[in-house]
Amino acid sequence: MPNIPVIIIAILAAALVAWILLRKRTGAARQADVSAPNAPSETLENGRRRIPESEHQIPRRYLDDNAMKVVYRLEDADHEGYLVGGCIRDLLRGLKPKDFDIATSAHPEEAEELFRRGRLIGRRFKLLHVRFGREVIEVATFRASHDQGEAGREQARTADTGMILRDNVYGTIEEDALRRDFTVNALYYDAKDHSILDFAGGYDDLKNNRLRMIGDANARYREDPVRMLRAARFAAKLGFEIESDTAEPIRELAPLMRNVSPARLFDEVLKLLQSGHGEASYRQLQRFGLFQYLFPxxxxxxxxxxxxxxxxxxxxxxxxxxxxxxxxxxxxxxxxxxxxxxxxxxxxxxxxxxxxxxxxxxxxxxxxxxxxxxxxxxxxxxxxxxxxxxxxxxxxxxxxxxxxxxxxxxxxxxxxxxxxxxxxxxxxxxxxxxxxxxxxxxxxxxxxxxxxxxxPEEQSDRPKRKRRRRPRKRPNQPPQGE
Structure with a gap:
């Protein structure tokens, strides 16, 4: 009994320390913004472009609290962590993201150790799911190209058609950006100074309503044919024009959709036709000859x-x-x-x-x-x-x-x-x-x-039949002569 007050005081002290650290983190970020409120975007090493908060103007209140908790936990463990992909794209378009994904330098097993409610999933792409009630934050390790030496080839497997069957080759953030499909999905939100990192020109493509594949479109579609469906979906959802080199190979490579598992295509169909832009998605699917492989x-x-x-x-x-x-x-x-x-x-x-x-x-x-x-x-x-x-x-x-x-x-x-x-x-x-x-x-x-x-009246072509009345049973009578 006498130890209970000590335990309570220890818990309150730990909570106070955590609150002070969070305030320091937020204050430092705000101070950085105050010191350079109109700082222009700058091009850094390796072609990286940094767009400051004063330019991209994503309101911090629109960032998901649970996703930010995951990012801060990764950073506290000396790993890199960024919000990435569709959530940043949608925020820049003024849309409400459905999901918040995170890219990190931590390997899946390292990241899993940091989260009590984390669970590793997938073989083709190993991912960590961190659960907050019903919300799931997806954490992926930076990926690299498959030609990263013998170790990389052991962790990657490709079919004869060029389709990636397993992809657990890890690398840097620069390599990860170039492995993503479209430039508008290769934008990273840095929570340290609330800037956006752009490695492939996605920020300008987003402003110009342009959907462009990173790298050779023909090879990227062969790696993962579902990217053709994603091109149709993003064009429909965002009202973007698909860049000519990105659009040209789709009709010819559409038969590769037969190599995609039916279970995965079910999920893609829901994203295409049940996300609020179904009619526009259908027209894009017909434009590229993809609909026949979903609903023959x-x-x-x-x-x-x-x-x-x-x-x-x-x-x-x-x-x-x-x-x-x-x-x-x-x-x-x-x-x-x-x-x-x-x-x-x-x-x-x-x-x-x-x-x-x-x-x-x-x-x-x-x-x-x-x-x-x-x-x-x-x-x-x-x-x-x-x-x-x-x-x-x-x-x-x-x-x-x-x-x-x-x-x-x-x-x-x-x-x-x-x-x-x-x-x-x-x-x-x-x-x-x-x-x-x-x-x-x-x-x-x-x-x-x-x-x-x-x-309505009863309709029938057959004449009504009279119901037969069953004959009444007569009581048993004794035989004559008795």
Whole structure:
């Protein structure tokens, strides 16, 4: 008991020391800014350009507190640490970054020792994830070129196509910058003086709305074909023009997308089509011939004259963009259900033409198995999304059946809202459904009396059959003569 006050005093003293050190760090940085408030950008050794805070004007309050804690912890352990990549690019564009990434001179195992909640992940690229509640800060070690001697070659592995299979060759910040894909993603935020380091001309490219690959674009796409998707995504998201040498090889190298794992492409599809710029991303994908490697069945269905395939596709993407702009929730299940709806219809017709004798719902299930089975070969769809996709599709066949209590029962289905939204998109895209979507729109807001009046009569081509009355059982009678 007598030791408790001593422990409390020790804890308070440690907290006070930490607070004083943090104030000194912040004060020193502020003093540096005060001493040279209008310092121009300068070119340092190795082509490094330093852009001071007075020029780039990123407000410090927009920096993520947890990311800064990680940077300061690395620096306190005598390692370099910088905010890097998309977060700096977006801050300079006045956008709110979704994630904050960090580049460091510390090797993954060294960095892991500094963070109690750090966890190493990945084989192809070894990374450290530092968790703060739900937020994850990604920490990557500076990487170098693969031709860094025998040790470097042992840590790197490349396929015959030039695609990097393993990349754990470590180097300096200058080498790391030149290993990044686009110049606008090779900007580093130095927390010591709040300046930005630029090694590849990305700061000027950002101001000129230009997307430019670092190094030879042909070789860089072969190293990682996903960079072609990233070019399309950044052009759509930022409204940038892709520089000619960066854009030229994409259409020719697009078939390399077949070498990328379906699981990785699923993540890229969400970034492309479910990040608020889906329609613009789709147009960039078609511009470079990339869409067919993500959704081959949908791309083939675009040639059909029987269905408004592209109209539905664009309407679905615009609907998703609009919901995200309104801070509403979206789900990949709805997106995949819309993009694959007409491929599903075409497959059902093929099965019927082949003589498959199944009722509508079982026929839909068989077609869904085939369509989803082919789709996951290109873009993986986790079961938590593929199951709702099937339910949304099945409800498209059940929504026309509104007699009796069926309408109210359908509205209680957990996928009803998504199915109703798809029904709206189908009719708005030009599919003739006889005003079914408007009926459901009115029914949802009607009172019970109006709903009974709206209920359509039972429709059936078969004549009603009389119900047979079962003969009444007679009590057992004794045989005659008894």
């Amino acid at each position: 069945l949908t791309d083939q269905a675009l040639e059909s004259d029987d269905y408004p395939v592209e109209t539905l596709l664009i309407n679905a993407l615009c609907n998703t963009d609009r919901r995200l702009a309104q801070n509403k929730s979206v789900t990949p299940a709805f997106l995949f259900a819309a993009l694959l709806w007409y491929p599903l219809q075409l497959r059902m017709r093929e099965l019927e033409a082949a003589g498959t004798d199944l009722p509508p719902i079982p026929l839909l299930h068989e077609a869904a198995n085939q369509v989803l089975g082919e789709q996951v070969k290109c873009t993986a769809i986790p079961r938590r999304f593929s199951t709702p996709v099937r339910e949304i599709w099945e409800l498209q066949l059940r929504l026309p059946r509104r007699q009796g209590k069926k309408a109210d029962q359908l509205m209680e289905h957990p996928r009803f809202r998504a199915a109703y939204d798809l029904l709206l998109l189908r009719e708005n895209s030009g599919e003739d459904l006889g005003g079914l979507s408007q009926w459901w729109t009115d029914y949802q807001v009607a009172n019970p009396v109006s709903r009974r009046e709206m209920m």
